[in-house]
Amino acid sequence: MTEAWGPEDGGRHSGPVRIRVPAKINLHLGVGALRPDGFHELTTVYHAISLFDELRASHGDTLALTMEGEGQGELALDETNLVIRAARALAAHARVPAYARLHLRKSIPLAGGLAGGSADAAATLLACDALWGTGLAREELAEIGAALGSDIPFLLHGGTALGTGHGEVISPVLARPTTWHWVVAIADGGLRTPDVYRELDRLRDHGQAPAALDTPDVLMAALRQRDPKVLGDALGNDLQAAAVSLRPELADVLQAGSKAGAVTGIVSGSGPSVVFLATDAARAEHLAQALTSAGVCREARTARGPMPGARIT
Ligand code: ATP
Numbered sequence: 409m410t411e412a413w414g415p416e417d418g419g420r421h422s423g424p425v426r427i428r429v430p431a432k433i434n435l436h437l438g439v440g441a442l443r444p445d446g447f448h449e450l451t452t453v454y455h456a457i458s459l460f461d462e463l464r465a466s467h468g469d470t471l472a473l474t475m476e477g478e479g480q481g482e483l484a485l486d487e488t489n490l491v492i493r494a495a496r497a498l499a500a501h502a503r504v505p506a507y508a509r510l511h512l513r514k515s516i517p518l519a520g521g522l523a524g525g526s527a528d529a530a531a532t533l534l535a536c537d538a539l540w541g542t543g544l545a546r547e548e549l550a551e552i553g554a555a556l557g558s559d560i561p562f563l564l565h566g567g568t569a570l571g572t573g574h575g576e577v578i579s580p581v582l583a584r585p586t587t588w589h590w591v592v593a594i595a596d597g598g599l600r601t602p603d604v605y606r607e608l609d610r611l612r613d614h615g616q617a618p619a620a621l622d623t624p625d626v627l628m629a630a631l632r633q634r635d636p637k638v639l640g641d642a643l644g645n646d647l648q649a650a651a652v653s654l655r656p657e658l659a660d661v662l663q664a665g666s667k668a669g670a671v672t673g674i675v676s677g678s679g680p681s682v683v684f685l686a687t688d689a690a691r692a693e694h695l696a697q698a699l700t701s702a703g704v705c706r707e708a709r710t711a712r713g714p715m716p717g718a719r720i721t
Contacts, residue, residue, distance in 0.1 A: 420541035424466040429531040429563055429718040430456040431522035431711075433590070433676045433683050435631075435639075438621040439608060439646040447558075447574040448605060453581060453624050453631075454559070456566040457590055457683075457713040461514050461527050462721075463491070465535035468509035471495055477514035478524070490525040490556060494532035497552050502542040510535070519598020521651070521677035523559040530563035530718045538720060550578070566717025568631060570624070583631035588639065588685065588713050589692040591670070593661050593705035595680035599651060604678035608650035617649050636687045640672030643685070651679030658682060661704045668698035686710075 432454050440449030473485045473492055483489065487496075491510055499506035510532065516524030533549040536542070544552075546564055553560030558575035568581045611617035621644045630642035652658045658675060661682045665673040669691060670684035682705070686692035692710045699708040 419543055421538045423539055424464050425535045425538045426721045427463045427465075427531040427535045427718055428460050428721050429463070429527040430566060430715040431459040431461075431516045431524060431527060432456055432559060432562060433522065433592075433713070434645060435568070435643055436621065436624040436627045437645040437647055437677065438624065439605070440620075442609060450558075450571065450573070450575045451624060452571040452575055453568065453627055454562040454571050454575075454578075455568045455588075455713045456563070456715040456717060457592070457711040458715050459516055459522065459592060459709060459711050461512065461516050461524060461531065463513075463528065463531040463535050464511045465532070465539045466509045467539065468507055471506045471508055471510075473510045473512065475512040475514060477512075478516060479514055479518040483514075483518060490529040491532045493556055494529035494553065495536050497556060498533055498536050498542065498544075498549070499540070501552050502540065502544065504540050504542060508536055508539055517594050517598070517681065519600060520594060520681040521599065521601075521675065521679045522592070522681055523563065523677065526553075526557040526559035527563045527718070529553060529556055530560050533560075534564065534718045534720065562717070564717045567714045581628060581631060583714075584634055586634045588636070589687070589689050590711045590713060591665070591684040591686060591692050591695045591699065592676070592709050592711055593665065593682040593684070593699050594707045594709065595655070595658075595661075595682075596706045597680070599654060599678055599680045601678040604647055604650045604654065607654050608647055611650060611653060617646075621646050636671045636685055640685050643672050643674045645674050645677075647678050648675040651675045655680050657704070661699070664699055664702040664704045665695065668695050668702070670695055
């Protein structure tokens with residue numbers, strides 16, 4: 409049931425509310441020691457790219473989620489889904505009933521290291537805040553989001569930003585207004601993020617992990633220039649060795665991209681998606697085609713960054 413709400417209803421949106429939310433990649437992902445709370449200390453530079461999920465929210469008599477696209481038939485739509493968890497968390501915080509009909513159009517692959525689930529949670533917080541007229545500031549939504557997932561505050565923020573703590577403390581990065589061109593090589597099947605962290609701990613315990621990344625200062629300086637080569641040399645991900653150890657075929661993906669003219673390739677977050685930097689849009693297109701023909705990934709998609717965070721469309 410969709411109802412029209414007037415201004416006397418305290419700012420509630422008549423609905424539907426439509427949100428577009430980007431995927432994230434990590435330009436720098438430095439993984440520190442395992443903390444007693446079970447999280448690793450992280451220093452990361454997030455970057456939002458033009459691979460989007462869309463969420464539509466309208467009024468309803470219960471809380472219900474439907475979906476189409478990536479992960480349909482595979483992703484549970486019950487209380488475990490981050491969309492439902494985010495809606496319930498906002499409703500509890502704002503003391504309103506958690507009633508909404510939510511429909512997700514998913515383009516971000518599941519468990520791909522692109523934070524699709526966190527993106528959906530960020531979209532839900534923004535959608536339900538508008539739909540229910542709870543009128544929270546983005547910082548408050550980010551706080552609610554941080555309790556559900558470390559990447560959620562960034563996905564509300566967007567752009568390029570530094571993440572510290574376990575990734576949830578966001579500060580903007582001073583960068584030149586430049587569009588970077590990426591190709592995302594999407595694998596068949598995902599990798600579970602906790603498995604990848606565990607593998608990194610194992611490699612480190614056995615002295616088999618490459619030296620941990622330094623501070624992101626070099627990357628920050630590279631972002632103030634417009635040279636893809638300089639940016640490419642500054643990209644780094646401490647989780648890459650662990651992702652490749654669990655999924656050795658990622659080495660073939662990285663090699664295929666490099667052969668096809670990528671400036672640099674890097675595993676995205678905990679993988680198994682691999683992102684390649686290209687010098688311009690035409691070369692990104694060529695690279696995506698070369699990766700697809702090489703048969704090293706399920707799909708290769710071009711994307712631009714930085715993109716804004718979750719937004720009402
Ligand atoms: P990250 O990089 O943040 O660790 P990821 O990109 O590797 O995440 P996601 O697609 O965000 O992986 O999801 C990880 C897991 O979260 C999924 O395997 C799924 O079980 C669970 N999940 C819950 N809700 C969602 C959702 N709406 N979309 C995707 N995954 C979800």
